[in-house]
Amino acid sequence: MNEFDFISEYLAPLAGPGGLGLKDDAAILKPREGMDLILTKDTMVEGLHFPTGNYGTSLSSKLLRVNLSDLAAKGAIPIGYLLSVALPKTVGNKFFKDFSDGLNEVQKLFDLNLLGGDTVVTEGKIVITATLIGEVPSGSMVKRDGAKVGNSIWVSGTLGDAYLGLKTIFEANSNLNINQNDIKHFRSAYYSPVPRLLVAKQLRKYATACIDISDGLVADALHLSQASNVNLTISIDDIPISDQSQRWLLFQSDYDEALKKFLNWGDDYELLFTSNSNNDDLFKRVSSELGLRLTKIGKVRKGEGVNVLKAKKLISFDKTGHKHMFANNKML
């Protein structure tokens, strides 16, 4: 199967009207009046963002999910996407089918269409890129630079599950002592992060700044603090942890060091946002109405950088953020 067959057999059925059946070089998009378009782009590289040789539907599904998470952080509603796929000649029909099934799954879940893209052959590692297009009512995009002193800091979902998901992929389970149900939970968090599009509307209205957590809570909080020119003070005791992660943490010889991993590792794709503290009750209500955990984890202060407190004492981090998740299929 060559690139033209891959496109016509597997990708063309996923195209929306603007994609022109993927028979053209370009896609057409008729913007709706009164809306701004939001564009975001993320790339995944084999052996770096996903394990070498471990494909299945989760590969393309995750590519869309991490890009949708960027849109969610902007308060945007997805419209469509363009795809770029660099593949070695060795991939076969199963790969193509899984790849399109993964796209289809996410398209249905989050209501977006394939607009176009291209496929090329590479002698090297698989590299896949998606450009996502979303929209917001004009002027309402949530940026990174609007956090104000006194704002509350919120985070969606729970942190650390994706980290443990990856751990269960690379380490023998007997060493980890995690039960099968929890393994399933962690791997789902790693392979299928849920873009928090559910809360986009409230973010547009009430968030002063937002970022999605792809490099780790502390690293991404730092990006937000730098853009907004403020300090973010976070209480580690308030970090939301799933029951499954809690079970794992309690087995660790050094609970605090293990917890720090959760704050340094990426892949959570939860949202970190700031909002006027007058909205604290509102977000608690929204959380319960949407069935989406939203947790207040700190306060925006004058100054710069990120402070993480434990029982009101500053704790230190050797390094923040991960540039690589693994090399030669070992976690780094």
Add this chain to the structure above:
Amino acid sequence: MNEFDFISEYLAPLAGPGGLGLKDDAAILKPREGMDLILTKDTMVEGLHFPTGNYGTSLSSKLLRVNLSDLAAKGAIPIGYLLSVALPKTVGNKFFKDFSDGLNEVQKLFDLNLLGGDTVVTEGKIVITATLIGEVPSGSMVKRDGAKVGNSIWVSGTLGDAYLGLKTIFEANSNLNINQNDIKHFRSAYYSPVPRLLVAKQLRKYATACIDISDGLVADALHLSQASNVNLTISIDDIPISDQSQRWLLFQSDYDEALKKFLNWGDDYELLFTSNSNNDDLFKRVSSELGLRLTKIGKVRKGEGVNVLKAKKLISFDKTGHKHMFANNKML
């Protein structure tokens, strides 16, 4: 230098207002009323679309140029682009500087801005992708599927120069017998194809279908014929050839076989379009006014496929289009 430095030092200065200084995860685009957006995406892989190890400013410059060529084929005016760059750790500061210089050169020439994107590290080959965004007055995008029986077939510029450019890169010059000025001309055609945006306005008004020639004249004519459900009959005697290419052709033992290479090889990034034959004089005038060679090379007929005639006799092609330009730094 890591990816964050590459972005802040080299790429951020290239960002337009919608790119938010590349400090956000997303770009914002405020569509103009009455305009449709045109989106296109092309990827280049090291060792496939450009020679391994041969970088310089031409790498990023060509990436934008080939994408702009897709926009030109749609009759679109460029607005901006998103970039995705997967690089090995081994690339150094010179690479980053050349890469941003190449982007800057094209931005200035064709008036577009960087909107965003991402950079990642790969253990494999360099893979770079650009998503270009352009606009056309609502409903005026030129598609592939509008060619009508009786239409004239036109091509911009000259064909074959880029093929010879690549040949001078891979073969010892003494074998090729090409003078230094001609080498310069061919390599410029290969490294710096000129997207034919100049003629976009006339295409929107008068072209019934258009495609840019990236896979070779015959292969791309076939794409257009399939989309439009017509036959394209082209006279090989009318193919526009530069004086430089003509000099090379005259040295070949089999002129016709050599000329066929020009029609089978890609990389020209010229436009192939169809238009009502009533517009023949108009396009001749446009050609002279714009200083852009436009040549009528055939006629749209009932039927399917592409016929190439020489002195009114059908000539055959073993294969059309190239899927790979080279592997292990040899031309295939």
